[in-house]
Amino acid sequence: MCVLKVDIIINPDNALDEAYQIIKLVRKDWKKEDIKHKIFENGITNKLYGFHKCNGKNDTILVRINGSGTERFLDRSAEVKSFELLHKHKCAPNLYCIFTNGLCYEFIHGSTITRETIRSPDIFKGIAHEMARMHAIPHPEKDLPKPSTFITMRKFLSIAFPSDNGITDAMNSEKVKLEQEITELEHHLEALQSRTVFCHNDLLVHNIIHTKETGKITFIDYEYASFTYEAFDIGNHFCEFAGVEDIDFSFYPDEVLQREWLRFYVLAEQKFKHGNCCLKEDDINEQVDQLYIQANKFSLAAHLLWGIWGLLQARFSQIDFDFAGYSKLRLNEYYKRKEEFLAL
Numbered sequence: 001m002c003v004l005k006v007d008i009i010i011n012p013d014n015a016l017d018e019a020y021q022i023i024k025l026v027r028k029d030w031k032k033e034d035i036k037h038k039i040f041e042n043g044i045t046n047k048l049y050g051f052h053k054c055n056g057k058n059d060t061i062l063v064r065i066n067g068s069g070t071e072r073f074l075d076r077s078a079e080v081k082s083f084e085l086l087h088k089h090k091c092a093p094n095l096y097c098i099f100t101n102g103l104c105y106e107f108i109h110g111s112t113i114t115r116e117t118i119r120s121p122d123i124f125k126g127i128a129h130e131m132a133r134m135h136a137i138p139h140p141e142k143d144l145p146k147p148s149t150f151i152t153m154r155k156f157l158s159i160a161f162p163s164d165n166g167i168t169d170a171m172n173s174e175k176v177k178l179e180q181e182i183t184e185l186e187h188h189l190e191a192l193q194s195r196t197v198f199c200h201n202d203l204l205v206h207n208i209i210h211t212k213e214t215g216k217i218t219f220i221d222y223e224y225a226s227f228t229y230e231a232f233d234i235g236n237h238f239c240e241f242a243g244v245e246d247i248d249f250s251f252y253p254d255e256v257l258q259r260e261w262l263r264f265y266v267l268a269e270q271k272f273k274h275g276n277c278c279l280k281e282d283d284i285n286e287q288v289d290q291l292y293i294q295a296n297k298f299s300l301a302a303h304l305l306w307g308i309w310g311l312l313q314a315r316f317s318q319i320d321f322d323f324a325g326y327s328k329l330r331l332n333e334y335y336k337r338k339e340e341f342l343a344l
Contacts, residue, residue, distance in 0.1 A: 003080075003084070003095050003096065003097065003098060004025055004026065004096065004097040004098070005097070005098045005099075006022075006025065006097065006098070006099050006100075007099075007100055008021050008022065008099040008100055009099070009100045009101050010022070010063070010065050010099065010101060010102060012047055012065050012068070015047060015049060015063070015065055016037060016049065019049055019051065019063040020032055020035075022063055022097055022099055022104045023035065023051055023061065023063070023104075025097060026061060026096040026097050026104055027059075027061065030053055034053050034054050035051050035052070035053060035054075036051070036052055036053070036054055037049055037050065037051050038050040038051075042112065042206045042244075043206070043319075044244070044313075044319055044321045044323075045067045045070060045223065045313075045317075045319065046064050046065060046066055046067045046070070046102075047064070047065045047067070048062060048063075048064045048065075049062065049063045049064075049065075050062050050063075050107055051063065052107075057109075058109075060107035060109075061096065061104060061105070061106065061107060062104065062105055062106070062107050063102065063103075063104050064102050064103050064104075064105070065101060065102040066101045066102050067317060067318070067319060068316075068317075068318050069316040069317070069318075072159055072312075072316065073155060073156055073159050073309075073312060074223050074224075078226070079222055079223050079225070080095070080098055080103075082222045082225040082226070083095050083103075083105075083222050085137065085140070085198070086134070086137070086222060086225070089133070089134075089137045090133075091130070091133060091134050091137070091219065092219075092220075092222065093105055093106035093107070093108055093218075093220075094106040108209045108211070108218045108220060109211055110209040110210050110211035110212065110216075110218070111209070111210055111212070112205060112206050112207075112208060112209060112210075113205050113208045113209075113210050114205055114243075115205060115241065115242070115243035115248075115251055117210070118205055118208075118240075118241055119241070119251075119253070119257065121260075122215065123210060123217070124257075124260075124261050124264070125264045126210070126215065126216070126217035127203070127208060127217055127237070127261075128261055128262075128264040128265040128268055129217070129264065129265075129268040130217045130218070130219060131200070131203070131219075131233060131234070131237070131265060131268075132265050132268035132269040132271075132272055133268070133272055134197075134198055134199070134200060134219070135195075135197040135198060135199065135230055135233070135269065135272075136197075136269065136272035136273060137197075137198040139198070139227060144196045144227060145196075145227050147196050147227065147228040147229050147232075148201075148226040148227065148228040149201075149228045149229055149232050149301055149305065150182060150186045150301075152224075152226075152305065153182055153301070153304065153305045153308060154182060156305065156308045156309050156311075156312050157175065157178055157179065157182070157308050159312050159315075159316075160175075160308055160311040160312040160315060161174070161175040161311075178304075178308060181304060181334075182304065185300060185301060185304060188297070188342060189229070189231075189297055189298060189300075189301060192231065192293075192294050192297060192298075194229040194230050194231040194232070194294050194298065195229070195230040196227055196228065196229065196230070197227065197228075197229075197230045197233075198225070198226075198227050199225065199226060199227070199228050199229070199230070199232065199233035200219050200222065200224070200225050200233060201224040201225055201226060201228065201232070201233060201236060202221065202223065202224045202225075202236070203219060203233070203236065203237040203240060204240040204244055205240060205243060205244060206244060207219060207220050207221045208220075229298060229301075230291075230294075231291065231294035231295050231297070231298040232298045232301055232302065234262070234265070234291065234294075234295040234298070235294070235295040235296060235297070235298035235299035235300075235301070235302055236298070236299065236301075236302035238252060238253055238258065238295060238296075238299055239252065239299050239302045239303060239306075239333075241253050247326070247329050249329075249333050252299075255292070258292055258295070258296075259288055259292060262287075262288045262291045262292060262295070263284065263288050265291070266279070266284055266287045266288055266291070267284070293344045296341045296344055297341050297342060297344060299337070299341065300334055300337065300338055300341055300342070303330045303331065303333050303334035303337070304330075304331070304334050306326075306327075306330045307327050307328075307330035307331035307334060308327070309327075310323045310324065310326040310327025310328075310330060311323075311324070311327045313326075313327075314327060
């Protein structure tokens with residue numbers, strides 16, 4: 001994959017006009033007057049625009065402008081490496097261009113799933129299959145890195161509560177409490193010895209595309225992708241059954257649905273490892289039992305991480321979204337389910 005790298009900054013307030021600077025680099029024969037556009041409204045971190053020629057939707061390109069200030073907590077160079085690694089293993093679309101404050105890449109035709117469709121067997125089987133494909137990606141180097149989950153959590157916390165910026169006593173008290181929760185949870189979850197694999201880490205409904213014509217499931221947006229705990233990626237995805245705009249954690253999958261999902265995941269994982277499933281039924285059930293416990297425990301880490309992320313975003317983001325309210329929902333769910341899940 002040959003990717004252009006250019007020193008161009010697009011002003012988010014004039015993105016539709018300025019994006020043409022990028023379009024003419026990756027589609028040299030497109031004329032500005034022939035281009036149609038679409039603004040994607042679902043993002044809560046970045047701004048995303050789609051462009052195609054009149055009567056030419058089959059070749060649609062996306063221009064994503066990074067959210068203002070997101071470089072404080074997101075490693076954009078690591079994101080590009082993840083994008084390229086995923087594309088190499090057929091888990092991501094083509095990346096066309098990297099510019100100073102964003103990316104240009106291929107549009108995946110289809111629709112994002114919803115809180116209702118995520119429970120459909122046709123959909124969740126595909127999600128389990130694609131997650132297993134991603135988790136099978138080998139690390140480019142011999143030694144696996146330290147799982148990123150708690151490293152990221154502490155990074156988010158340090159930015160949300162900077163020690164050099166005169167935080168109030170109440171804020172400091174909250175920071176200390178969250179630090180304690182991170183330490184205690186990390187100690188408990190590390191003992192589970194969940195495998196370190198390449199994870200998406202942000203599989204909410206808006207980041208999963210279903211192409212109805214082919215039945216294919218594709219994951220998009222790799223800002224948080226990294227090598228970390230297998231069970232975190234699964235548990236985090238289970239949390240996202242609650243939706244995004246109108247979060248309702250009563251939609252968290254019950255044990256029956258989780259075990260059915262995990263069974264498809266285990267079978268797909270074996271396929272990507274060995275070419276077919278060579279496990280006996282008892283071995284499959286044992287793996288499902290283990291992942292069920294691990295995923296629910298790691299769902300707590302997902303609530304804690306995104307709760308802290310919400311505090312950070314409430315401080316810096318210019319996107320019109322109630323990040324403080326989102327943080328409160330996630331942290332409340334963490335404390336509500338903590339005792340139950342840690343006891344599994």
